[in-house]
Amino acid sequence: MGISVEELQLAARNHALPLEMLREPITPAGLHYLLIHFDIPAVDADSYRLAIDGLVERPVELSLADLQARPAVTLPVTLECAGNGRALLEPRWQSQPWLTEAVGTAEWTGTPLRPLLEDAGISSSAVEVVFTGLDRGVQGDIEHNYARSLSLEDALRDEVLVVYAMNGAPLLPQHGFPVRLIVPGWYGMTHVKWLRSITVVDSPFLGWQQDYGYKLRQSEDDDGAAPVTRMLPRSLMVPPGIPVFFGRGRVLQAGPCELVGRAWSGWAPVVRVEVSTDGGESWADAALDADAPAFAWRGWRFSWDAPVGEHVLMCRATDGAGNVQPLEAEWNLEGYCNNGVQRVNVAVS
Numbered sequence: 205m206g207i208s209v210e211e212l213q214l215a216a217r218n219h220a221l222p223l224e225m226l227r228e229p230i231t232p233a234g235l236h237y238l239l240i241h242f243d244i245p246a247v248d249a250d251s252y253r254l255a256i257d258g259l260v261e262r263p264v265e266l267s268l269a270d271l272q273a274r275p276a277v278t279l280p281v282t283l284e285c286a287g288n289g290r291a292l293l294e295p296r297w298q299s300q301p302w303l304t305e306a307v308g309t310a311e312w313t314g315t316p317l318r319p320l321l322e323d324a325g326i327s328s329s330a331v332e333v334v335f336t337g338l339d340r341g342v343q344g345d346i347e348h349n350y351a352r353s354l355s356l357e358d359a360l361r362d363e364v365l366v367v368y369a370m371n372g373a374p375l376l377p378q379h380g381f382p383v384r385l386i387v388p389g390w391y392g393m394t395h396v397k398w399l400r401s402i403t404v405v406d407s408p409f410l411g412w413q414q415d416y417g418y419k420l421r422q423s424e425d426d427d428g429a430a431p432v433t434r435m436l437p438r439s440l441m442v443p444p445g446i447p448v449f450f451g452r453g454r455v456l457q458a459g460p461c462e463l464v465g466r467a468w469s470g471w472a473p474v475v476r477v478e479v480s481t482d483g484g485e486s487w488a489d490a491a492l493d494a495d496a497p498a499f500a501w502r503g504w505r506f507s508w509d510a511p512v513g514e515h516v517l518m519c520r521a522t523d524g525a526g527n528v529q530p531l532e533a534e535w536n537l538e539g540y541c542n543n544g545v546q547r548v549n550v551a552v553s
Contacts, residue, residue, distance in 0.1 A: 207301055210298065211300070214299070214300045215301055218240060218300055220237050220302065220303065220306050221235060221236065221305045221308050223440060223443055226440055226442045226464070226465055227464065229280070229501075229503065230280065231309050231310055232371070233310065236308030237308045237392075238378055238379070241339060241341060242340060244339070245339050247338060252268050254266045254267075254271065254383055254400070254401065254402065255400065255401040255402070255403075257401060259329060259330050260321070260404050261324065261327070268383065271366060271368060274319070275319070277315065278311050279386070279388065279497075280310070280499065280500040281309065281312055281388045281500060282308070282435075282499065284306060284438070285306035285391065285392045286418055286432045287299060287300055287306070287538065288302045288304060288305075289302060289304050289543065289544060290540075291303050291539075292533070292542070293539045293542060296539065297538045299538065304546050305440070309466075309468075309501050312365060312369070312370060312386045313368065313369035316362060316364065316365055317359060317364040317365060318364070320366065320402070321404070326404060327404060331355070332353045332354065332405050332407075332409055333353060333359040334402070334403040334404075334411070335385050335396040335399060335401075336349050336400050337351065337380075337398045337400055338398040338399075338400045339397065343417070348413075350413055351413060352394055352396055352411075353409035353411075356404075363389075364387050366385060368383050380395075380397030380398050381398070384396060391418075391470070418431060418432040418540065419538075420541065421537040422536060422537060424537065426537070432540050432541060434469075434470030435471075436541050437471070437527050437528065437529045438467065439474075439477050439504070439519040439529060439545075440519070441463055441546065443550075445457070445461075445552075454548060454551065455550075455551050456510055456550050456551070457553065458510055459509065460508075460510075461509070461510045462506070463505065463506040463507075463519075464503070464506075465477070465503070465504055465505075465519055466503050468501035469525075474492070474522070474524075475522060475524045476489065477489070477521050477522075478490065479508075479519050480517070481508055482516070483515075483516035483547075487520075490504040490505060490519070491506070493505075504519075506519075510552045513552055514551055514552075515549075517548040517550055518547055529544075
């Protein structure tokens, strides 16, 4: 299926990670993958206020300075779009046409969410916490502000942050300035940008992005679809050699070649990466970097003596919970959680 004009418009507004930047443990802000559902809101930092309300004893509005004055935490966190790989599926849902590069890892600085909620006084009847952004638009024929929720249990996890800095600098407008949510381990739709309010509620949130969007549906009327939550294991490699401009095939000279890449999972740290240099006929273990942050990707490397000929290189990850990256993605309507292995075509001469 060809790319539609509507998909091209989305692709022009959003961008993926250049795979050669997998060499870097931290992605520069301008190269981190980006998905913007609606428009980037115009926000004045001086007048900005974050509301914490709903079923709390002490509702409060916090300025950017108020948030910055609280205890700060910096975490390296890998974010991946839930629709990463969608363009490789058939039939393909008409949306942002990602290949495999909708990912990035940044150092996010902010203040933990849990103390903010505890200071406000959480009601005993609380069930979920709703995070609403300032961005507004129409999706599924419904006009709404982008909003997602977490169960109270997930919202109170120590690693969940309300952040105001990325890689040591204020958030860029496209990355949620002045304040956004970071929920380590979860797909990108969870990390609400341009955060307007945090609302404690006593029943499941039924906003469009939560109740209909981001579900693993087999058809448009699949009411029992499972929700998208944590990132499945995925490994990507830096394509070796040099690229052919159109099609991005690779050209490489025969001889020793070190393949490098990164792997991640939202369920547990990556404990194994395997590499195939013959299109999946055989596999061998890559060497993993020793330093692996809890919520960021893990580096790997593999020595290959590249012989003359045409080759298909592949890599797959296994996490500590026993989840193994599949050779082929499991199809679903919108193309979510598509973690089939990467294939890199290389011509060695």
